[in-house]
Amino acid sequence: MAEALIDRQFLERLERLTIHWQKSFPGLVGGHNASRFSGSGQEFLDHRSFHPGDDLRAVNWRAYMRLERLILKMFQVEPRVPVRFLLDTSASMATGDPDKFDYARKLAAALCYVGLVRLETILVQPFADTLHDPIAVGGGRHRFQPVAEYLSKLEAGGKTDFLKVSRQFLAEYPQRGLLILISDFLDDRDAEKPLQYLADFGHEVFLIHLWSDQDRRPPWTGELEVEDAETGKIVKMNFDDESREAYTTAFDSYAAAVRQMALRKGGKYVGVPTSTPVEEAIFGPMMLARGIY
Amino acid sequence: MFFLNLSLAEFTALFSVLGGVVVALYLLDRSRKKIKVATLRFWVPADKPPEAKQRRKIQQPLSLLLQMLGLLLLLAALGQLRWGSPEHSLRDHVLLLDTSAWMKAKDGRRTLLDSTKADAITYLRSLPSTDRVMVVSADALATPATVFESNRNVLEEAVKSAKAGSSALQLTQAIDFAKQMQRLHGRGEGEIVYTGAGRMADKDDNLNLPKNFRLLSIRKGGENVGLRKVSLRRSAVDGEIWEVFVTAHNFGIKPRVILIALAYGHAPVASGRLELAPGADQSGRYEFRTKAAGELEIRLIVDDAIAADNRAIFELPAQRLLDVAVYSDEPELLRPFLGVHPWITPKFFPTRAYSADTKAAIVILDRFKPAAAPKGQAIYIEPPSGSSPAGTASPITAAMRLSWHNEHPVGEGLRTGDVRLERGEYFPGAVGSTVIAEADGKPVIVALTEPSRAVVLGFHPAKSQLRYELAAPLLFANILNWLAPEVARQREWNGESIGMVRVAVDSNLKPENIQVLNEGGVALPFTLVGNKLQFFAGAEGMVRVITGGREQVYSLTLPEVAEKQWEPPKTVRRGLPGRFSGGASSFDLWQWLAMAGGLCLLFDWLWFGRIRLHASTAGQQSIGSWFMGQVSSWRKAG
Numbered sequence: 033m034a035e036a037l038i039d040r041q042f043l044e045r046l047e048r049l050t051i052h053w054q055k056s057f058p059g060l061v062g063g064h065n066a067s068r069f070s071g072s073g074q075e076f077l078d079h080r081s082f083h084p085g086d087d088l089r090a091v092n093w094r095a096y097m098r099l100e101r102l103i104l105k106m107f108q109v110e111p112r113v114p115v116r117f118l119l120d121t122s123a124s125m126a127t128g129d130p131d132k133f134d135y136a137r138k139l140a141a142a143l144c145y146v147g148l149v150r151l152e153t154i155l156v157q158p159f160a161d162t163l164h165d166p167i168a169v170g171g172g173r174h175r176f177q178p179v180a181e182y183l184s185k186l187e188a189g190g191k192t193d194f195l196k197v198s199r200q201f202l203a204e205y206p207q208r209g210l211l212i213l214i215s216d217f218l219d220d221r222d223a224e225k226p227l228q229y230l231a232d233f234g235h236e237v238f239l240i241h242l243w244s245d246q247d248r249r250p251p252w253t254g255e256l257e258v259e260d261a262e263t264g265k266i267v268k269m270n271f272d273d274e275s276r277e278a279y280t281t282a283f284d285s286y287a288a289a290v291r292q293m294a295l296r297k298g299g300k301y302v303g304v305p306t307s308t309p310v311e312e313a314i315f316g317p318m319m320l321a322r323g324i325y
Numbered sequence: 326m327f328f329l330n331l332s333l334a335e336f337t338a339l340f341s342v343l344g345g346v347v348v349a350l351y352l353l354d355r356s357r358k359k360i361k362v363a364t365l366r367f368w369v370p371a372d373k374p375p376e377a378k379q380r381r382k383i384q385q386p387l388s389l390l391l392q393m394l395g396l397l398l399l400l401a402a403l404g405q406l407r408w409g410s411p412e413h414s415l416r417d418h419v420l421l422l423d424t425s426a427w428m429k430a431k432d433g434r435r436t437l438l439d440s441t442k443a444d445a446i447t448y449l450r451s452l453p454s455t456d457r458v459m460v461v462s463a464d465a466l467a468t469p470a471t472v473f474e475s476n477r478n479v480l481e482e483a484v485k486s487a488k489a490g491s492s493a494l495q496l497t498q499a500i501d502f503a504k505q506m507q508r509l510h511g512r513g514e515g516e517i518v519y520t521g522a523g524r525m526a527d528k529d530d531n532l533n534l535p536k537n538f539r540l541l542s543i544r545k546g547g548e549n550v551g552l553r554k555v556s557l558r559r560s561a562v563d564g565e566i567w568e569v570f571v572t573a574h575n576f577g578i579k580p581r582v583i584l585i586a587l588a589y590g591h592a593p594v595a596s597g598r599l600e601l602a603p604g605a606d607q608s609g610r611y612e613f614r615t616k617a618a619g620e621l622e623i624r625l626i627v628d629d630a631i632a633a634d635n636r637a638i639f640e641l642p643a644q645r646l647l648d649v650a651v652y653s654d655e656p657e658l659l660r661p662f663l664g665v666h667p668w669i670t671p672k673f674f675p676t677r678a679y680s681a682d683t684k685a686a687i688v689i690l691d692r693f694k695p696a697a698a699p700k701g702q703a704i705y706i707e708p709p710s711g712s713s714p715a716g717t718a719s720p721i722t723a724a725m726r727l728s729w730h731n732e733h734p735v736g737e738g739l740r741t742g743d744v745r746l747e748r749g750e751y752f753p754g755a756v757g758s759t760v761i762a763e764a765d766g767k768p769v770i771v772a773l774t775e776p777s778r779a780v781v782l783g784f785h786p787a788k789s790q791l792r793y794e795l796a797a798p799l800l801f802a803n804i805l806n807w808l809a810p811e812v813a814r815q816r817e818w819n820g821e822s823i824g825m826v827r828v829a830v831d832s833n834l835k836p837e838n839i840q841v842l843n844e845g846g847v848a849l850p851f852t853l854v855g856n857k858l859q860f861f862a863g864a865e866g867m868v869r870v871i872t873g874g875r876e877q878v879y880s881l882t883l884p885e886v887a888e889k890q891w892e893p894p895k896t897v898r899r900g901l902p903g904r905f906s907g908g909a910s911s912f913d914l915w916q917w918l919a920m921a922g923g924l925c926l927l928f929d930w931l932w933f934g935r936i937r938l939h940a941s942t943a944g945q946q947s948i949g950s951w952f953m954g955q956v957s958s959w960r961k962a963g
Binding site for chain 2: 127220244254256259260263265279283
């Protein structure tokens, strides 16, 4: 199934890469930046009686010498920085040529593989108007297969509601970490504020903005009957070259606003048209944005 | 102007339906487009408000006009629009290509047939593509080379592969054949077209030409002299002498003097000179002596139009002689009977020199009792008692009247008046068909077939009243013919042209006694009318006619050159059919219509089609606008 999304040669190229983030998260390890918080990394938690099968290396031998019974030391292991993917599966992602949704799945799969190779803890959380069932994996490249299968089975549908999704996400995942958001950021309501909430909460946001060429510059002219893919709303209009220019300008302004918000909050932003191959997008704009290298 | 495939009503109906579809598609194409987008938030309507009623109007009338015009032209091409009169379409012609022997005549550097083929191909190329043509090779027989065919390549190939035959043209038969083909297999009214030399074997000039006959060309050729007939036979006097009779004919209009040369085994053996008046035959007789087998070539030394009829070659067999050993003490009595046959070499021996091991083909035992019977064929004359192979012999004691059994080959044609036998013997034991002659009902001449053929004579022909009768030498001739038919058979070689061959035979000859065999020994059909035997040979070869003791070998290798030049009536249509003359023909327009229709659709696509949309979407100049820009710049420059 993995081969259906990404071919083997591409995976081999991905193994040289690493996902990067700038923030330091208290109590978390991982990443490739020096933490500003001191600590051993392992902290004693408690004792308990030894049970067959427990690791003999954790036996408190001093206590055994005194009490002549096996007592096991328990430690609190510090969690790694979570890398979470918010993947837009709304109906708007299924428009355009090439398909944005398919492109987004491939991109998410590639980034998951990069994280798994570096032993990151990965969570893929699809959403539309609400959060859907996620998948969490970690522990190496051999766990990539479940992720690939999971992504392959996803289907696009539903309205986008960034505000609701943001609230649910913050309630669901209080642990801060890196949040990679793959979406077309097209919401009837403003998507900037919900994204701002996520950043303000402490997550480092990495926005990957996808659009098709038709999304940015519609090729049609004349009398059009335009239907919104998410709401089903239909608007009849006369569309000409001037209207097209106005459309493109508005789209570029919106993309610039989203980018501005991400950068202002210490995050990263990459805009990728779906006409760009996934491999080229990863080794091009994403590396330039230093989200991955 | 008319359609081959569609009537005007059908064409109009079809165009209306397709035109309606095109207009509907045109309006549909220019109606509001339905698209599904990711969001509506960036869509800004144009300043000009949409006008819903516009889609029911024709926004680009030139585009619609071009599409309709292109459709009209393509539909007309599909209907195979033709210019001309419909009465003259769908015609089936028969092209009679003269392939008679005269077509071998020289016409400059080429032959008449080559020139005629060029005429025929020109004619085929002048016909409308819908016309079908049957190519018929016409000589003595009309042989179709193709069926009614519209594929010009097939027709031209058939014309190019035609070869001149060896028979004369039978134009009446060829025209009848063409009419029959048109009646049975043709469609519409086509023409019967003849091209050739016009040299025909038909006796009557009035060919009863049909109304649709067309004379494409007549190519007459030059002067010609040729062999008409050649006959060869052994001399009746001397078996080593060949007698050759040559008949030549002057087909031209000028008197000619020609030389004839005969070569046997490439060695000249005879020559002669013939003076030939225009249109006349002249014969010559030549002799040469040989016993050996060889090839005789007879050549007319003349420069004329046809070379094939100036030379005839015969393969002649060696002289076969029959050895006859005569054991007689009175050889002078038999010598007159045996000396008249040139193919017999009799050798006379006394009776005491008889030996049964003689190598002679026939042995004659004259009135003596041999120590041992001969091993081969034999003639016993008055054998002594006890030595007759015909059984017991009884002496003739009183004069007895001689009569013959003509049904046996030995007794064939023998008649005697009141000939009586006064001495000799008869064979009371002989009965049936073996009896050749009787004396008062008692067998006196008996033919035997076992163990080998033999004839027993109970009397000596030279010592009876029979010696004064013609039947005596005839009896010996019949006996020798019966004993050795292959050697005795009279042979004659004839060189003639192929076609109908007429042979003079005996009037009382029965058809069952006649054999007409080709080279492979296969019997050919023949007719016998009176004393004329007729058979037809359609190809070059050798035919043997065997009638009793006579064999005639016909070497049918001379071309049958017709003497008569046809003068066609002035009213007959001549030359190539006119392309526009009086609506006599029509020509195709569909190629041009299809091209024009395609151009209309191409221009519509360039100016108004999707390419313009794509080009403008990509921010590039459309091909149509580029083209129009070029045109306007040229106009300005002009």
